[in-house]
Amino acid sequence: MATYTIQPRNGPDPPEYLSNHGAGVPAKPYLEEPKSRGTVYLVDDDPSVRRALMRLLRSDGIRVCDFANADEFLRSAPEEGHACLVLDVDMQGTDGLALQEILKAQGSRLPVVFISAMRDPLVHERAINAGAVAFIIKPFSAEKLIGLIHDALSMRVQ
Helix, strand or coil: CCCCECCCCCCCCCHHHCCCCCCCCCCCCCCCCCCCCCEEEEECCCHHHHHHHHHHHHHCCCEEEEECCHHHHHHHCCCCCCEEEEEECCCCCCCHHHHHHHHHHCCCCCCEEEEECCCCHHHHHHHHHCCCCEEEECCCEHHHHHHHHHHHHCCCCC
16 A cells, blocks of 8 residues: 555546546546445544545545535434544534544543644543543554554454
8 A cells, every 4th residue: 555645635536536537438426435444423523634634545445425524523423333533623613522522421432543644742642541442643644544443443342
């Protein structure tokens, strides 16, 4: 697997990402649902980060449900099963740490992998002490994130 660095990108996706059709082949939706290795609930308020992570995870066979903020995620009432939550720390409205606390208070056992550009060790410590399985600083390698997600998905919630 190649090494990627995930960073926010401004502007629309380049044309080669918009469809995967060729001459004589009917157009298919850009992001087809992969054969699932589990579900990642992705919560990040940066659309370019969400798009990049969705492409990355789906290319690895991981089903992704993305949310622009914590409130949208909470309204969706996600199933826990074979799933994990990839969560940005610094978001408008309810931030990632507050969402983690809400989920914990609701009795959720969904494994949480935090992604953040914040290098504050107190934020990292607070997330881990509250039960996050990992905390990774942006930019990060694709391999590192996928490895952490596979570890989180292996913690099947019963």
